[in-house]
Amino acid sequence: MARLWSGLRKGGITLTYIQPGKPQQNAYAERNNRTVWHEWVDLYIFDSIEEVQQIATAWLWSYDNERPNMGNGGMTPAQKLRMAA
Structure with a gap:
């Protein structure tokens, strides 16, 4: 973890913490x-970090490209991004 924080600092990224109990x-x-957590982490027992990465990638692609979002007027995030470009 210290290595991650060091890399973030080198990249000019500052971590800001929230107050405990204030999500x-x-x-x-x-x-x-x-x-x-609700849509994929709790649904699997993972055998490797590679499996986690594979499932996360597939879920994120589906979330961005196939799943309409009511906050985007019923469009997927990818559709909304294309409209903004």
Whole structure:
């Protein structure tokens, strides 16, 4: 973990922590974490980090390209991005 933090600092990225017991201070990340855990992490028993990476990649592609999002007016994130370009 120290190696990760060192790399972040070298890249000019600063970590900012929320107050303990205040997840609403980081609502977007907390909602993302809930979605990820609910939709795929809790559904599998993983045998390797490679399997986790494979499932995460497939899920993220599906989330971005196949799954309509009501926050985007019923479009997928990929459709919304194409409209913005």
